[in-house]
Amino acid sequence: MWSLQNLLFILCISLRCVTSAVGVLNVTGYLRREVNISCPYDPGYESYEKYLCKDSCGRGDVLITTTNPVTYKYRTHDDKTARIFTTTISDLRSMDAGKYWCGVKKFLKDIYTEVKLKLVKDSCCGTVTKILNYQGYSVSISCPYEPQYQNSLKYICRGNRPSICLQQALITSDNKENGRFRLDDDKMLKKFTVNITSLSQEDSGSYLCGVQRNFHLDVFSAVLLEVEEFCCVKSTKINGTVGHPLTLQCPYPSQHRDNRKFLCKGDQHNSCMDMTNQSRFTVHDNVSSSSFWVIIAELEAADAGTYWCGSDSQWKVGNYTKMELSVLQQTLGTLEANNPALYVVYIITPVLLLMCALFIVYKYRCSTVKGDEATGRNARNKL
Known part of the structure; x- marks a missing residue:
């Protein structure tokens, strides 16, 4: 059976006790990450207790209050100057999706704002643009966007996790140059371009082009960059x-x-x-x-x-x-091949030496023979 508080809550709704100046708040978060639910309230309620509840908002459905602002999964903060209290839900799971209520506690009738929380996977995207380039070159990554985002912040990051893309941005439209990266936003063509110079193979991988949105998740397009080793045809x-x-x-x-x-x-x-x-x-x-x-x-x-x-x-x-x-x-071989005169010199010189040697031997033998003949004549004369 329903509790008395649940019946009173439904009765209060039927009697228009649940009021909200902002209507329904639609919030989207990433699974396994955290999300902020920000609930504005009217002047005069700065000192009142606020809380976040789920489903029918019965006593067991209250998740966090500004009186006890921190639990294992929830934490809340009341900015009384801006008149907004914000609840952070961490480690989001599929069962966390659904209907929530931001409540301001009052005597007999509380003030409620309905919140619808939608959860999506922390990855992107259905379509991926593939770009092939070579190390040492420059590459331009073109990121189109819708006309309503002409004045929004643009950025690019590595990887495929939208939830942390802005925090890990390589460059943004607020800071258009960062080392090898440059961002140019052409609002007439409704696209921004990121130029990367002096590519290396380490630049290969997934990139996300992001456009910041104030009250919704940022819009992304995915790029896969492949940088191959510089080669020659x-x-x-x-x-x-x-x-x-x-x-x-x-x-x-x-x-x-x-x-x-x-x-x-x-x-x-x-x-x-x-x-x-x-x-x-x-x-x-x-x-x-x-x-x-x-x-x-x-x-x-x-x-x-x-x-x-x-x-x-x-x-x-x-x-x-x-x-x-x-x-x-x-070397000697190259000298001979390139200078025929040297070839002649190197060939003739050994021949001349050989001829001289033969001539010397010949002269020696001739003198020996003559000596023997002279000795023979002397011997015959003595006889």
Whole structure:
């Protein structure tokens, strides 16, 4: 059977004892998180006790009061200046959803405000925009929003938890630059754009674009960013020799014929050093073949390494070439191959030495034979 208080409550409703200047308060919270239920009241009730109750608001349904403002799951605070008392419900579960009442205790008839609490999962969203880019590049994440949110706070965060997105925002429309991040809000197009420079593979992951709403949950759109290792469509290996010139050939798209052509050196393209201003490096553009040559005069051992040549300052894939240059030291073999005169010298010299040796042997044998003949004649004369 219903308690007497429940009957009185229903009777009070029928007699319009339950009054509220704001009507029904609709509140949405995230499961496993906490939610604030803020209940305004009229002037003159600052010193009155307030409470939050659920369902029929019987004696057992009172959850928290301003007299006893903290329990294991609920806590409340009465801002008497703003005339709003706020109750926080923590560790929200599905059974916490439903109808609540904000009450102001009065003699015989209390004042009530109805609250409907809806709970949703702490994740987003049904549709995810996927973006692919490469390390060292810049990326622009476009976040559209509805016209009524033109003047609202915009922000972006990592992850997929709307409940903590604003607290962990990487950048907001109130602070439009933060390190590698920049936010631009185009109110005419009703979208804000977040630009991230110098991408690394650690930037890969989920992002949420958020728009703040004052009395409801913020609005979000989801983005999945994949940053792949910087790679080349064209990659070559080249050998050169110390002290000799070397020509590097770099093709480019025909539409880039008027672009500045470059050659830089370094393991990473985004930190390589421009070599075209070095005196030993000369650039020759051949528009008819859509390629340019870089001639390196008198290679040095220190010239070995990784080079990048191209015609696109944005470093779009396919518009550059990666070259691995190995520089060999000059050896006897390379000298002979590159200088036929030296080949002749190195071949003739041993031959001459051999001929001299044979001549010496021949002279020695001749003198020996003559000596033997002279000895024989002397012996016969004595006889």
